[in-house]
Amino acid sequence: MSVDVEDWFQVWAFEGSGAITRPQWESFPRRVEANTDRLLGLFADAEVKATFFTLGWVAERHPSLIRRIVEQGHELASHGWDHTRADAQTPEQFRADIRRTKRALEAAGGCEVVGYRAATFSIGPKNPWAFEVLAEEGYRYDSSTYPVKHDFYGDVHAPREPHRRGNLLEVPMTTCRRMGRTLPAAGGGWFRLLPYGVSRANLRRVVDGEKRPAVFYFHPWEIDSGQPRVRNLPWKTRVRHYTGLSRMEAKLSRLLRDFAWDRMDRVFLK
Numbered sequence: 714m715s716v717d718v719e720d721w722f723q724v725w726a727f728e729g730s731g732a733i734t735r736p737q738w739e740s741f742p743r744r745v746e747a748n749t750d751r752l753l754g755l756f757a758d759a760e761v762k763a764t765f766f767t768l769g770w771v772a773e774r775h776p777s778l779i780r781r782i783v784e785q786g787h788e789l790a791s792h793g794w795d796h797t798r799a800d801a802q803t804p805e806q807f808r809a810d811i812r813r814t815k816r817a818l819e820a821a822g823g824c825e826v827v828g829y830r831a832a833t834f835s836i837g838p839k840n841p842w843a844f845e846v847l848a849e850e851g852y853r854y855d856s857s858t859y860p861v862k863h864d865f866y867g868d869v870h871a872p873r874e875p876h877r878r879g880n881l882l883e884v885p886m887t888t889c890r891r892m893g894r895t896l897p898a899a900g901g902g903w904f905r906l907l908p909y910g911v912s913r914a915n916l917r918r919v920v921d922g923e924k925r926p927a928v929f930y931f932h933p934w935e936i937d938s939g940q941p942r943v944r945n946l947p948w949k950t951r952v953r954h955y956t957g958l959s960r961m962e963a964k965l966s967r968l969l970r971d972f973a974w975d976r977m978d979r980v981f982l983k
């Protein structure tokens with residue numbers, strides 16, 4: 714089980730469509746701490762431990778939240794500094810980004826950080842060097858590849874199962890095979906858009922059918938139906954971001970109880 718800890722205005726589609734620019738970030742009301750605290754409550758109720766891939770930007774502004782994540786037994790992991798796509802960086806910029814984030818998270822959390830997930834699953838055929846840089850900077854696993862076809866990310870030819878990339882373990886986002894096709898099964902917008910039973914069936918195909926663990930992810934803003942509405946969004950981005958926010962918490966509660974979940978380091982790093 715994993716959470717990508719970022720605020721409602723840091724979603725790549727908002728920046729990509731020009732609806733929000735980075736200089737605006739500091740002027741928006743931050744909701745990530747309150748939303749993540751609600752998630753911590755949800756996990757505590759279900760007795761589930763998870764991995765929190767967190768932005769350095771968030772850790773710098775909310776150090777006490779980082780401590781609470783660690784104190785409650787969850788894994789603290791890196792989501793990069795400020796949600797800049799890995800495939801928009803040079804190897805040198807990427808190295809500086811993941812190094813700075815690891816240090817900031819470790820300082821705030823008082824624990825070692827060994828996991829990484831790139832913003833918008835942005836490790837793929839354009840930047841395979843990223844795996845080596847991650848290992849050199851002390852990361853032990855990565856969860857940034859998504860072997861699906863999507864307009865913002867994905868590589869249909871990437872392996873579906875966890876595999877070694879030199880000294881790094883790559884844990885791809887979970888997909889399932891259905892009617893000869895590879896479909897996303899790791900959560901995200903699909904979990905809110907589709908009926909819960911469809912998501913559960915897709916995960917069962919992997920967990921029971923293929924007999925291996927699945928990776929699920931979502932964001933703190935996905936349980937926040939009171940978040941400010943961004944105007945002038947393309948319809949696709951609007952539908953993806955705002956559909957099903959009010960039903961998300963109830964769906965998550967079911968999901969947490971329907972499967973046995975744990976931190977990614979405990980599931981994959983043996």
Ligand SMILES: [Zn+2]
Pocket residue numbers: 717719792796831832833
């Ligand atoms: Zn993200």
